[in-house]
């Protein structure tokens with residue numbers, strides 16, 4: 432029979448931090464034996480040397496005390512849940528905590544003299560773990576400060592390589608690591624900073640298939656992602672695994688910060704039940720970002736993570752902080768838990784990770800239904816004085832750097848509010864820098880009943896194939 436054994440938090444440290452261990456067993460005794468053979472350190476906590484259950488450990492089968500049935504001989508059926516409930520007094524824990532060594536006592540001196548941290552808090556940090564989703568702009572300061580602070584186990588999920596354009600803000604990486612995997616560069620830097628911690632790298636895309644298992648191995652999760660599908664996946668997987676989600680996001684000069692999915696607190700979906708339609712919010716690669724901005728927000732995420740791990744202060748649960756670098760201002764808004772939230776509400780409809788690409792409307796992007804032309808075709812239409820409207824959906828400063836004569840500037844984000852300016856009787860040809868944003872604009876215009884055509888390769892193709900005097904950027 433395949434059964435799930437649920438471990439209390441006090442015992443998880445002895446079982447690779449797992450909350451649920453699935454085993455095959457016909458009786459409660461066999462199930463515990465299978466559990467202990469997999470995680471040997473549990474044996475002394477659960478069983479006497481004679482093989483009996485220790486008197487301060489109770490075992491329940493589907494919420495029924497095994498002692499009221501046949502004790503260790505209680506038979507199990509497929510799908511049964513075995514719950515282990517040890518006596519807990521005054522927060523005493525059964526887990527054997529790792530102690531601080533002499534070098535660590537020296538290293539963490541400034542923490543040890545803080546009453547809010549002290550030796551006990553520092554030991555807590557050593558015995559705790561954080562999963563950073565992404566080793567980019569937010570993940571950089573976050574992982575560096577968590578490592579410096581002595582968080583014992585830091586996991587990082589990422590699958591990108593370091594690019595030159597990352598170095599303006601991703602301070603975990605350096606010039607010699609351009610072209611190498613971000614994880615290798617991150618691990619090297621963090622271990623050089625603090626050899627007393629373990630850095631676990633997960634070179635994979637976070638998916639609905641792997642998120643729950645990965646999250647269960649850490650005490651909390653820090654969201655440093657840069658796209659909506661992953662952001663919703665991180666949120667839902669945090670709610671489903673009971674891991675707090677230390678959230679940060681950035682755009683241009685503005686940042687957001689909160690702690691979601693904590694017990695009693697709201698989640699990201701309580702704040703934003705649905706993502707914006709694809710294309711209307713540009714990514715940082717398209718919209719730009721001030722290099723130090725992720726430094727500010729990622730550092731604040733590290734503050735929240737350390738507070739949660741130490742159990743000190745007032746965590747940012749139920750509050751959303753907005754940062755404006757240009758104004759140099761912080762604003763704090765209240766966020767309420769939504770009882771109708773599909774994932775953390777009273778009657779959740781999302782009980783397992785879903786297809787987030789589809790949820791965020793990104794699957795339509797791959798459907799090749801919208802017409803396109805090359806820059807050569809565009810040039811010939813212009814030369815023949817054909818009647819059409821050419822619009823540029825880039826940002827004003829990009830339009831300043833380089834433009835195609837006659838193009839009307841309507842930045843992508845403004846397009847929905849400015850469609851009235853466009854004549855429906857004319858064909859609309861759309862370009863951007865390299866064809867991505869304009870494809871989204873064309874999809875939007877077609878949905879509004881316009882005849883719209885995308886320019887493949889954007890103004891960069893124009894600069895390369897038609898007019899070399901137009902700067903490439």
Ligand SMILES: [Zn+2]
Nearest residue numbers: 698701772775
């Ligand atoms: Zn919610």
